[in-house]
Amino acid sequence: MAPLPDFEALRKTDWTPFDAPSLVGKSLRFVSGDPQGKRFRLRYFRDGKNDLVALAWFGEETEGPPGHAHGGSMAAVLDEVLGLAAWAAGHPIVVGNLNIHFRKLLPLESVAQVDTEVVSVKGRKVLVRGRLTDGKEGLYAEADCLCIRIL
Ligand SMILES: CCCCC/C=C\C/C=C\C/C=C\C/C=C\CCCC(=O)SCCNC(=O)CCNC(=O)[C@H](O)C(C)(C)COP(=O)(O)OP(=O)(O)OC[C@H]1O[C@@H](n2cnc3c(N)ncnc32)[C@H](O)[C@@H]1OP(=O)(O)O
Structure with a gap:
């Protein structure tokens, strides 16, 4: 069996845990609903700037290209994390448009980091930008979420 993800080792010192269900209820089951699951395991935090950040483990059942995550699995993670980032910033929303650039294959059984930023609020429209990385230089995908x- 693959080693379990060590979220604590990857968590930065200025991140504080974020309780998603207490904000949006328990309906977010598709991506983050099973913290010990074989597909996704997610942990949410607020970073030092108070933006939402997620650590996302992509299990073997997210496979698309051999040994790597399916693009749809990355899209699902980005959809939830970026939508939740808007909620965490005080905007009750649904996602209207999610535009993703896939930049690099994401290896299975690895933990990726999703950084978010609310870049604009215009009337009912809240634009959230996100980057899915290896926590260092490696960029797997970047997205704009309206x-x-x-x-
Ligand atoms: C009945 C259940 C409702 C329950 C709600 C309760 C809880 C909230 C639900 C979820 C929250 C929970 C957790 C959140 C965390 C993560 C979220 C996960 C993300 C998702 O997984 S969520 C599911 C996928 N999501 C959908 O399933 C959306 C289906 N869809 C719609 O529900 C409508 O389509 C809607 C509301 C989007 C718009 O409908 P609408 O009639 O209210 O507004 P309207 O069309 O007037 O647009 C107003 C202005 O937005 C612009 N605009 C609209 N849509 C655009 C688009 N697609 N592209 C570019 N611009 C767009 C217009 O151009 C206009 O712009 P302008 O004002 O400048 O003219």
Whole structure:
């Protein structure tokens, strides 16, 4: 069996844990609902700038290209994390448009980092930008997520 992800080792010292269900309820099951699952395992934090950040483990069941994550699995993670970033910034939204550039294959059984930033708020439209990386120089994907306020 593959080694379990060591989230604590990857967590930066100025990150504080973020409790997603207490903000948006327990319906976020597709991506982050099973912290011990074989597909995804996610942990949420706020970083030193108060932006939402996620550590996301891509298990073997996310496979697309041999040995690597399916693009749809990366899209699912980005959809949830960037939408949740808007909620965490005080905007009750759904995702209207998610535009992803896939830059590099993401190896299975590895933990990736998703950094987020709310870049603009115009009326009901909240634009969130995200980067899915290896936590260092390696960029797997970057995305712009247009969120629309529903409340
Ligand atoms: C019945 C259940 C509702 C329950 C809600 C309760 C809880 C909230 C739900 C989820 C939150 C939970 C956790 C959040 C964390 C992660 C989220 C996961 C992300 C998702 O997985 S979430 C599911 C996927 N998501 C959808 O399933 C959306 C389906 N869709 C719609 O629900 C509508 O389509 C909507 C609301 C998007 C817009 O509809 P609408 O009628 O309210 O607004 P309208 O069309 O007037 O647009 C207003 C202005 O936004 C611009 N605009 C709209 N859509 C655009 C687009 N696609 N591209 C570019 N611009 C767009 C217009 O151009 C206009 O711009 P302007 O004002 O400048 O003219």
